[in-house]
Amino acid sequence: MPWVKTQVVTEGIVTEVLVETQVPLPVWGPDAQLDIVGQRIPKVDARYRVTGAAQYMFDKQPPGMLWVKAVRSPYPHARITAVDASAALKMPGVIDVIHFQNTDPIAYAPNGHVLNQELSYVGDIAAVVAAEDPRILPDAVRAVNVTYEQLPFVTDLQQAIAMDPATAKQIFPQGVLSQPAVADRGDINAGFAAADVTVEATYLTQVVHHATMEPHGCVAQWINGYELHVWDSTQAAYGLQQAFAKTFQIPDSQVFVWMDFMGGGFGSKTALWRYHVLAALLAQRTGRPVHFINDRREELLDTPHRPMHQQTWRLGATKDGKLTAIEMKSYDVAGAFNGMFTNISAVALQLYSCPNVHTEDTTVFLNLHQLSAMRGPANTEAMVGMEATMDLLASKLNMDPVQLRKLNYATVDQTTNHPYSTKGLMDAYDYVTQAIGWQSNRKTTPGSDPGPKKRGVGIGSQIWSAAGGPPSNAEVAIQADGSVTVRSSVADLGEGPKTILSMVAAEELGVPLAVVNADFGHSDYPWDLGTFGSRVTPSMAPAVRQAAYEAQQEIFTIAASELGVDASQLTCKKGVVYVTSDPSKSIPFAQVAALSSHTIIGVGWRGPNNAAYTTESFGAQAAEVEVDTETGVVTLLNLAAAHDCGRAINPMLVESQIHGGVDMAAGYGRFEEQVVDSRTGIPVTTNLVDYKIETAVDEPVIDAHIVENIDTIANNVGAKGMAEPPTMPTAPAIMNAVYNATGVWVRAMPLSPDRVLAALKAAQPQQSA
Amino acid sequence: MRAFTYAAPTDLSSALARLGAPGTHAVMGGGTDLVNSMKSYIETPADIVDLQGIQELQALDTSGDPVQIGVGVKLVDMLASQPLMQLFPILQDAANVVATPQLRNVGTVGGNLCQRPRCWYFRSVDFNCLRKGGTECYAILGQNQYHAILGGLGCFIVHPSDLAPALIGLGAQAVIGSASGTRSIPLESFFIGPEVDVHRENVLVPGEMLVRIDVPRPAAGQRGVFLKSRGRQTWDFATTAAAVSLVMSAGTCTSARVVLGGVAPVPWRSPDAEAVLQGRSITPAVAAQAAAAAVKLARPMQYNAYKVDQVQVLIQRAILQAAGQGGS
Incomplete structure (x- = not known):
């Protein structure tokens, strides 16, 4: 197929990508007859997550492994004048201590080198200790004597x-x-x-x-001295493979990054961070596997x-x-x-x-x-x-x-004058205002409830680039027993790509979902740019569809010789290949697979975007709050969220994304904040008591509604990205609702009791003497 | 965490004997605060005496006067004791809002009363504050939104316990044990402010531990209410709290205790507020007058002035509820 240049917008960042045009498959429009896509299906890997069978990065502990912990700067800006690791190195099982003085400089994009003499924030890494037993590490870290010259900050x-x-x-x-x-x-x-x-x-x-449940970390091991194997909690195994190869100056083909299960990334695990390099460096120096994982304080100091x-x-x-x-x-x-x-x-x-x-x-x-x-x-x-x-x-x-x-x-993208491929925002406004009882619950005079506890409603909207685009690649392999493996480097962070892409493969192949296994997150599988920017569904689903189609063509070729017809006359549904015009002439899919003398592998990729349109996701949320104007406590009673995601490949997972996004942002609006002591430059919110994420008790009743608006322009499955949008309207909807309830604007987030009380007090008319 | 020795005695006298031996010991109830404090090097005991195997400390006897609550009683078991909850609904108010269900399943009464402060400077390994042996209280010129408005002298922690104000409101006694015997003091005297000793929050000296809380049976017409304000509605310490226990007779308050939480380095009893209520019939105006009296000496810092208003509201609401005037 011809190659073309296409524009890709990921999280607002515009790139141009050279890509091969896809095999044209019929677009799954609103009238498409689909057996699996569109169904409410629980996550295919949910069982492994909830039973503890799933292996996370922390669980990977190869024999002979060393544990490491960083010595971190207690100052916001300082220059190291001396490092004395002798006491630490005498502790039992302490194998190595590295710092800028005893290692060669390794380039690191954000701030020059991985280990530096000048440290720029509290928690910045001064040295790293490796030991055989993790229990000695906190004491060993304290035993490393780093002398600092403090600098202005x-x-x-x-x-x-x-x-x-x-x-x-x-x-x-x-x-x-x-x-x-x-x-x-x-x-x-x-x-x-x-x-x-x-x-x-x-x-x-x-x-x-x-504040991911699973901290940042990785296990690095050099195999035979030249292959770097890394088990990581990453959103982008392929990108990480490239970054490791560049950093250690070896070919991409000698780096293997694996991520099977992840406990949350939310954008913080898309890149090569310092811990990656330090783990691989220590593994290289010691010849042993190295396990690097942050504790919660480190998570709150030294992750972005x-x-x-x-x-x-x-x-x-x-x-x-x-x-x-x-x-x-x-x-x-x-x-x-x-x-x-x-x-x-x-x-x-x-x-x-x-x-x-x-x-x-x-x-x-x-x-x-x-x-x-x-x-x-x-x-x-x-x-x-x-x-x-x-x-x-x-x-x-x-x-x-x-x-x-x-x-x-x-009605048009004012930055390009292109029309939107679909825009369901008007429907979203209508749904959420109806659901929240806008007409009856909105105070036409803000703050007009009598008594100290006042209720009100507020609205927020959202726009977000949702087209996805190349590069995304997949292969679909048909095993000899007719089971199907979908492979890609794409990462399932827990939000469900294994599920929805298995559904897409099963739909296109015409086999039951149960025979499909999604094997993702390995850097040596077909490339995917990564799981960020709400890009996976609109990018990967067309790639998987094409790969499944290609594999099916081979199945049809074999079946055709068995059934004595031309391959073009065949259809496959529910695991049976049959002659379209005469379904009595059939052969089970698995039987065809068993006949093949070679592994059937279909390859698919994401083609170019439609240059004549802009594809964005839209949504709106309406919040109802109760403000205790005497204690300053804001209770989020109800939240209606309506989001336009194009086709909902699995509505249950779209709703799950809405719930997750709203909860995250409800914490952003009301509780969460990093607090820094500005005199010393030290963050003080370094545990999850002081850094307050939303709890289930504080969660509103969420009415998650899908504005299904199948986008036949965006791609051939009709879906738009949906991971990030639900986070966007929540905080402003709360702020607007608090205004509607109280008649007072609280414009500093989060809307914690101290800020709400201060704003209410400032708004009171001055008492006359 | 420093390496330590560990013992889990099954009787109190062995535990007290071990505590009396030379060295730095820590007693452990549920361990929810101790272990975290050890991880951040706030506590560096050489020896841990685990109390979880001592039946005697887990006794909860509601039959006599006083009602006796062993320090090893878990908060979840306290809440599950119907006789206790019926006698003292204020304890239900307070125990129910401690931390989270998971922590209440493990945490004990003794641990709740003896937990270390939650001040973020005290908890951070990056600050060697006055209470940890350093030379300054970083809250004074720093981020003091959760700090003391009353009783802060040099150090501005707030006492973190929810149970303590409620128990003091009930006139509880603290029974303290050591190898040489036991002594009983009013619970309000158990806690000490920075003006007495800036390095500890209670009177316990090495070799001593809290063994029991004794609560006098309620008088006729006694009713107590505990109210807590916090940002999150679970897993959060009080920004402010109020425990009010009133004895009402024929519409008149014959006895009152008003104890504040979250505002001072100790659970803060307010004789001034109590004096306002004594002998009065309770009206919203009287409640407001008592609340104002309670914060008369408040000295807020840059970010915690809201507490002065917030705690007054809780006091008023608690007084009115305790007087049977409902509402919230």
């Missing part, structure tokens, strides 16, 4: 904004503030001049952690996070509610190193129809660990400011906030 955003450039350059060579990245559409000044009403507000969104922002939004509108101007200026906190996903301008440019938009994103460097993607990076944060300011505008216009959103509905 900043961990507070307001201090950084106010800092003079000369001081800033002593902390980071580039200073603490970048030049703003500016984006413009139309003429922002003309837009505000045309406005009858202008509103402005500033929001603080906090650092939150991925969702960044902090100070966003100022200004909206202009005509008196009948048409937006004339959107301005967004944000300080985006990168941490000590630059990372992707600092820029949050996309929402301002895309969500609402508006001719004049101006955004400025200023990256801020602080002595904290770096950010990374986290479930809907950038848009989740930006949606807070966008959607709360829309409600502020609605209140100024004395208009229903949902009505205001519908008035400014964008």
Whole structure:
């Protein structure tokens, strides 16, 4: 098939990929007769997860293995002047201690080298201890005597904004503030001049952690001195293979990365991190397998996070509610190193129809660990400011906030002028407002409930790139007994690719789901870019379909000779190959497979995207809260979530994604925050009591609704990405609901009792003396 | 975690004898706080005396006066004791909101009363704070949203126990054992603030342990209520809490105890609030007056002023509920 260049948008990052056009298969449109796809089917690997049979990275413990633990900087910015490991090395079973002085420099993208003399945040790695017994490690780490020279630092955003450039350059060579990245559409000044009403507000969104149940870690082993084997908790086995090969200067073919089961990634496990390199380096030095896993404190200090922002939004509108101007200026906190996903301008440019938009994103460097993607990076944060300011505008216009959103509905992608392949946002608004009882539960006068406990409702919306795209590859192998193996490097993080891609393979092949086994997460299998950016379903499903189709063609060729017909006359359903025009002429699929003299392997890949359209996912959520205005406690009573995912290949798993996303973001909105002692630069939220994720008790009643809007333009299975979108509307819906309940804006997240009480108090009319 | 020796005696006298021997010992109930404290090097005992095998400490006797609660009684078993819960509903209020079901299944009464503070500076291995032998309380100029508004002298921890204010509200006694015998003191005197000793939270000295809590049987017309405010509705320590125990007679409060949680380095009894209630019929205005009296001396820091308002609300609500005036 011909090769073409196609544009791929992953988490807002645009790339161009050269890809072979796919074999054209009939698109599974709304009328497609499908046996398996669309069914509510429990995860195929659920049994192994809940019975403890599933092997996670931690469970991999090869004989002779060493355990390691890092010696971490207690200072936000320091230079190591001496390392004395002699006491640690005398402890029983301590084999090796590495640091910048006794190792050759290894390049590491974020900050120069893997082991450095200059450390840039509390928790930064000064040295690593390897020992035969993990129980000695905490004492051994404390026995490594590192002498530091403390250097100037900043961990507070307001201090950084106010800092003079000369001081800033002593902390980071580039200073603490970048030049703003500016984006413009139309003429922002003309837009505000045309406005009858202008509103402005500033929001603080906090650092939150991925807080994965399974910590970050890996086991590394060199086999025969030249093959690197790594068992990892990674979202991208193939990308990690390439990164390891580059770091250790060996061919990709000598690196094997395996991830069978994972306890959560959420964007924090997509890259090569320092622990990967250190584990492999120590394995190389000692000739033994090495097991590196963070404890919870290390997770909260030295894994990346969702960044902090100070966003100022200004909206202009005509008196009948048409937006004339959107301005967004944000300080985006990168941490000590630059990372992707600092820029949050996309929402301002895309969500609402508006001719004049101006955004400025200023990256801020602080002595904290770096950010990374986290479930809907950038848009989740930006949606807070966008959607709360829309409600502020609605209140100024004395208009229903949902009505205001519908008035400014964008029917085309304003950044390209391409139409959206599908957009189910209007249906989502209608569903969630109905479900939450918008008409009866919304306070037309915010805060009008009598008594201290006040209820209200709020809305939030969402837009997110959901097309997926190449590279995604799979192979479908037919075993001699007719069972089927689907192979790809794609990672199942727990959200269900093994299930839905098995369903797609079974559907295309015409075999029962039970005979299909998805074998994923191995870097030596056909490539997949990785499990992030809500890309797996729309990227991998077409690849698996093609691979299954190719394998089926071989099955038909063999069956055709047995049945004495042409292969083109055959159909396979429910594990039986039959002549389409005469189903009595048939042969079981397994019998055909047994006849083959070679392994039947179909190969499939993801073809190009449709360049004439933009494919995004859309959704809306409505929250109902009760605010105890005397204690400041916000109870999230109900949350209705409606999301447009194209085709729901397995509705049960789509709903599961909605539940997971809402829960994560309900914690973002109300509880979770990294707190840093700015005098010392030390984070103090380093356990899961002080760092407060949402618990089941705090979970709202969630009404998860799928706006099924089969997208026949996006790809041949009709599905759009759905993993991240449900995280986006929740926090602003809560913020808007708290305003509706109390009549007071709480614009610093999370909406914890202290912040709510402070905002309520500040809003009280001054007592006259 | 430092290496340690370990013993699991099956009778109290052996445990007390071991505690009396030279060396640094720690007693372990459920271990939920001790083990974590050892992992973060807050506690570095050379020897652990595990109390879980001692039946005597797990006794819960509601038949006499006082009601006797062994320190080894698990919170889940305390909650399961219908006689105890009927006698003292305030203990149900308090025990039910401790930590999580999993922790209540393991954690003990003694452990809840003797747990170390939750101050994030104290808990962090990166801060050598005053309470850990350092020279400063980092909360004073730092992130003090969860810290003390009352009774902080040099150190601004808050006492983390939910049971303690409720038990003090009931006039409980702490029975302390050592190799040389036992002594009984009011539970409110068991806890000590930083003005007495900044390195510990109670009067126990090496060789001593808490063995039992004695609670006097309730008087006629006695009713207690414990209310706790927190961010999350489970697995969270109190931002503020209030335990109120009133004896009502013919519409008049004849005796009152008001004890605050989450606001001071010790469970904070407020004689000023009690004095407001004494001899009065309880109205919302009287409750508000008592609440204001309780925080008269509050000195909030940069981030914890909300506690002054929040705890007053809890006190008022608890007073009105304890007086049978319902509502929340």
